[in-house]
Amino acid sequence: MADITVGVQxxxxxxxxxxxxxHCSVNGVLLAEDTKSKDHKAVRFADSIPLFHLSLGLAPMxxxxxxxxxxxxxxxxxxxxxxxxxxxNYDDNQLSFVAKTVGKKIQEYFPDACVxxxxxxxxxxxxxxxxxxxxxxxxNSWKELDRSKSTSEEETRRTASELLRSAAQRKLLDFDNHxxxxxxxxxxxxxxxxxxxxx
Amino acid sequence: xxxxxxxxxxxGILRKLREEQVRxxxxxxxxxxxxxxxxxxxxxxxxxxxxxxxxxxxxxxxKLEIADLCIEALEAKFPNSVRVKRLEGMFxxxxxxxxxxxxxxxxxxxxxxxxxxxxxxxVAILKAQKKIPEAIxxxxxxxxxxxxxxxxxxxxxxxYLSIHDYANxxxxxxxLLMSNPHNHLYHQKYADIKYTYGGTDNMEMARSYYAQAxxxxxxxMRALYGLFLSATNLSSSSGKGAKERSLNxxxxxxxxxxxxxxxxxxxxxxxxxxxxxxxxxEKMLESLQVAN
Numbered sequence: 001m002a003d004i005t006v007g008v009q010x011x012x013x014x015x016x017x018x019x020x021x022x023h024c025s026v027n028g029v030l031l032a033e034d035t036k037s038k039d040h041k042a043v044r045f046a047d048s049i050p051l052f053h054l055s056l057g058l059a060p061m062x063x064x065x066x067x068x069x070x071x072x073x074x075x076x077x078x079x080x081x082x083x084x085x086x087x088x089n090y091d092d093n094q095l096s097f098v099a100k101t102v103g104k105k106i107q108e109y110f111p112d113a114c115v116x117x118x119x120x121x122x123x124x125x126x127x128x129x130x131x132x133x134x135x136x137x138x139x140n141s142w143k144e145l146d147r148s149k150s151t152s153e154e155e156t157r158r159t160a161s162e163l164l165r166s167a168a169q170r171k172l173l174d175f176d177n178h179x180x181x182x183x184x185x186x187x188x189x190x191x192x193x194x195x196x197x198x199x
Numbered sequence: 200x201x202x203x204x205x206x207x208x209x210x211g212i213l214r215k216l217r218e219e220q221v222r223x224x225x226x227x228x229x230x231x232x233x234x235x236x237x238x239x240x241x242x243x244x245x246x247x248x249x250x251x252x253x254x255x256x257x258x259x260x261x262k263l264e265i266a267d268l269c270i271e272a273l274e275a276k277f278p279n280s281v282r283v284k285r286l287e288g289m290f291x292x293x294x295x296x297x298x299x300x301x302x303x304x305x306x307x308x309x310x311x312x313x314x315x316x317x318x319x320x321x322v323a324i325l326k327a328q329k330k331i332p333e334a335i336x337x338x339x340x341x342x343x344x345x346x347x348x349x350x351x352x353x354x355x356x357x358x359y360l361s362i363h364d365y366a367n368x369x370x371x372x373x374x375l376l377m378s379n380p381h382n383h384l385y386h387q388k389y390a391d392i393k394y395t396y397g398g399t400d401n402m403e404m405a406r407s408y409y410a411q412a413x414x415x416x417x418x419x420m421r422a423l424y425g426l427f428l429s430a431t432n433l434s435s436s437s438g439k440g441a442k443e444r445s446l447n448x449x450x451x452x453x454x455x456x457x458x459x460x461x462x463x464x465x466x467x468x469x470x471x472x473x474x475x476x477x478x479x480x481e482k483m484l485e486s487l488q489v490a491n
Contacts, residue, residue, distance in 0.1 A: 023222055023259070055388070057360050059395040060405075064424045071479035089329055097363060167225070179420045182465050187474065 003042045004114060004134060004150040006030075010048040011152050012160045012195050013172065013188060014116065015131055017050040018086040018123045020169035024053040027098070028174065029066075029106070030082030030116070031073060043112050045082055049186055050174035056085070057098050065175045065186075066105075072187075081110045084132065086118035093117055095135060095142055107137050115142055125164040128157045159198040168194065204230065206238035210245070217252055224259030227252060231265070247276060254286050258293040266290055281307055285316050297324050315345055322354070331362060349375060356388075365396040383415035387422045394429055399438045405429045406450070413457075420461065427454035431483060455480050 010030050017026050028050040032043050051065050066080070073079055083106055085099045095103075095117055103115040116132040123131060134150045135142040163169075171191050177184040204212070209230045216223060231253045239246055254269035270290060273283045284307055291300035301324060307317040318341050325334035338355050345351065356371035372389040379385055390408035393401040406429035412422035433439060434447035462476050471477065 055357075055360070055391065057363070057395070058388075058391040060391055060425050060428050061421060063428060067483060068474065068476060068479045071475045071482060072473075075475055089327065092329065179424075182420060182462055183467075183470075185470055185474070 004145070005042065005044045006150070006152045006156070007044060007046045008153070008156040008159055008199060009192055009195055010045040011156050012163055013048045013050060013191070014084045014118065015123060015128065015160050016163060016169040016172045016191075017053075017174060018118050018120065019164055020172050020174075021053040022120075022123075023088070025056050025086060025088040025096075026053045026174070027051050027056050027083065027085040027102075029069060029080050030084060030114075031069075031078040032081035032110070034073075034077050034079040043081060043114070045114075046078065047192075048082075048084065050172060050188075052176045053174060054176050056096075061175070061179065062102070069186075079110055080106055081112070082106070082114045082116060084116035084118060086120055086123070090120050093119055093133065100142055103135070103142060104137070111137075113137065114145070123164075125161045128160045128164070131160075155199060159195060162198060163195070204234055206234055206241060209234040210242065210249075213249060213252060214245075217248065222259070224256040227256035228260050228262055228265065231256075247273065251282070251286065255289065258289055261293065263290070263293065266293070281311065281314065282316075285320065288317070288320055292320070292324060292327070297328065300324060315341075315348065318345075319351065326358070331358060334358060335362075346374070347378065349378070356392075360392070365392055368392050369396070381415060383412040383419050383422065386412035386415065387419055387425060390422070390425050390429070394425065399433070399436055402429050402432050402436070406433060406447075410450075413454075417457075418461070420458070423454050423458050423461075427451050427458065427480075427483070430454060431486075452484065455484050 014028060014030070017028055020026075028048050030045040030048045032045050049069055052061065055061075070080060083099065083103045085096065087093070087096065095115060099115055099117065103113060107113040113136075115135040117135065118132045119130070122128065130147070134145040136145050137143075168191065171188075171194070173184040173186060173188055173191075175186050178186045212230060213227065213235075215221075216227060231249075235242070235249065239249075242249060250269045250273050254266045254273070257263070257265035257269065266286075267290070270283065270286050273280070273286065277283055284303060288300045288303040288307075291297075291303065301321065304317040304320050307314050318337075322334050322338045322341065325331075325337060335355070335358050338351060338358065342348065342351055342355065352371050352374050356368045356375075359365075359368035359371065369389065369392050372385060372392060375382070375385045376389060386408045390405040390412065393408065394405040406426060409422045409425035409429055412419050413426055416422070430447045430451035434444045434451055436444070439447070459477055459480060462471060466476070
């Protein structure tokens, strides 16, 4: 089973997305480098794309988002390799039906795909470590991955903490924002630059 | 940010948030703490609306001391007020003292059976406790009495969606559509539900409602995408004759054109090129042609 690393861009964006809409469930996908090698030893999540905070359970916009992001990925040597979700209820850490279904879809194309269940209680500047639980597909169901197999750097967590403190979540744009106004860029280029300045 | 705002601007922002019913607890609390608290005497009678707004915002941000101060001020001005009592109930909820909160709401409804707020808070408590079937039952009871409460129908729809009961979720939206036939957002959400439900009949319904949403609001991007997707699906559906399939291809192509035009008009070139939006639409259109 592959070891997981979550890069600073991916980590910060999924955290900021949860922080931006604390009263909603939110979801998004994580992108990994598309290594053509057969080496399944490690998966590095380089970036994440925040998707929705409204009606997560409805199919059509999800389909559109996945096609668009997939086309984008192919042009950048990336692949959709993960899915994250934060539930509406504060202490609900169960994988929802949507999470399992979308996760499965992603896993069909990327066998080492992961589903990140965000722990709402840890979305604050003081406790950004262990902000999610990683699940992987085993024997046709999602099982929680051992914590030792998933890492993120100390610097990543520090950056995330700083960003939360400075309310950077207001700058984040998700796919729902994009559908409201297509000028809103779901790649979040400005936010990515801001994140890069912290490292 | 809030420090650079004058008290009049702050007051204006809070008014707008109240009117549009935007839920942004963090902003409200910051504006209160940094700006309005010291100028509260200038607000006149609006102060009481502001106290209520700040109280609820503070509860959202778990700033219970601020919420407490607001409730005290409101109690002093309006002793024995049911509206203030509701805030006390919400305070208890945010502490997690659900049983005490339920007592308060039940007291309110005993005295006044028509109090919508208290009844809805009882549903909210069930939702917070993850008792979804009970929440649905209670909301059903509520809606039998208060059938024009759009907020409640919307919430009911979302509760049904959370347990994948698309049939009942559709029913809720139908109630909303009947009373708001010109609201393009309801048409679009209804179509979204039908699409998700699946099956040829539902797909056709979805396409019709997306089309209506587009007619009512040509800039509703979700409706345009929905029209594109549903028509695309129908154009390759084995349950349809050649003529219908070809018609659906035309609808899909039309929708794709509308979408592309909007993107080209509104997105900067660089973004358009980089995100490959037009290519992704092309790709979906091509699969259409292959199917036909």
